[in-house]
Amino acid sequence: MTQREPAFTRRVPPGDDRERPICETCGFIHYENPKIVVGAVAWHDTRILLCRRAIPPREGYWTLPAGYLELGETPEAGAHREAWEEACARLEIEQLLGVYSITRISQVQLIYRARLRAPDVAAGPESAEVGLFTWDAIPWETIAFPTVHWALNDFHATQGVGAFAPGAGADAPAVGAEE
Amino acid sequence: MTQREPAFTRRVPPGDDRERPICETCGFIHYENPKIVVGAVAWHDTRILLCRRAIPPREGYWTLPAGYLELGETPEAGAHREAWEEACARLEIEQLLGVYSITRISQVQLIYRARLRAPDVAAGPESAEVGLFTWDAIPWETIAFPTVHWALNDFHATQGVGAFAPGAGADAPAVGAEE
Secondary structure, three states: OOOOOOEEEEEEOOOOOEEEEEEOOOOEEEEOEEEEEEEEEEOOOOOOEEEOOOOOOOOOOOEEEEEOOOOOOHHHHHHHHHHHHHHHHEEEEEEEEEEEEEEEOOOEEEEEEEOOOOOOOOOOOOOEEEEEEEHHOOOOEEEOHHHHHHHHHHHOOOOOOOOOOOOOOOOOOOOOOOO | OOOOOEEEEEEOOOOOOOEEEEEOOOEOOOOOOOOEEEEEEEEEEEEEEEEEEOOOOOOEEOOOOOEEOOOOHHEEEEEHHHHHHHOOEEEEEEEEEEEEEEEEHOOOEEEEEEOOOOOOOOOOOOEEEEEEHHHHHHOOOOOOOHHHHHHHHHHHOOOOOOOOOEEOOOOOOOOOOOO
């Protein structure tokens, strides 16, 4: 079968109330949904795990072990997987640290506070290097994303607290249209 | 342009490591992601807001005001919107009540604890009726989904608690493959 190129235009499908991308070649309706990123602020004694990105975006900058939640995966399982893939790290999840919204790119991040089971971490394929940093040694000038700042600050604010409401950083007001 | 039908088969795209649905007509790669549902356990004095579903699935059964998060929306804004659409209810969100995982259908639910600003709720187009129920009057036998049970129980367990770790109900163990 000869393939043509996908050619998406935005229109309202029959029975729907919003525009969706529809392929003019094959008629496929692409329902777009916000994406979920899962990850962890993982700590050992007085130090926090960070990974220096080996891939774009923000290659060379420091981030938390985090990535897209896969189909059929719980958020906690995804956070375990990402820590293993990016830093060869095993976690013991404590509690949900924050739910961060980046509405500009329709992303919701679920970041957990977790103990590192052991400090022997190592760079996975998407990390140039990994490291454990005390609070004062965190490379603040070369942090990859605003959400990493939000998560680190929420971590710092809840250290030693037994149970707490997760942080809720966002790039937009957290109110509804009917407010 | 004559449209052919979308004809998806699952194969691993170049440079990827998982099978994705690919349209054999136009070559479009459909990256599937878990979906986010947002909603609220909304309360007024001693009563909790429930909505009786006017649409499948589980038509006629009772549920919380909740639905899919839209693009460009924070989870809190989505919870406000759903409460307004399904029950003409205005919320004052207190904190995240629970993160519930239904891995079988790759869904993550973010359910908030919220005060109802006023008890004058009314059925929106997707609700057959809405009602405010004391704990003992909740129609437990006709609750639509397990996640509604999880959220109601987490609500009950955290009443009067100032700040708490959200519940984390799931249909699968919350551990990673490397555990």
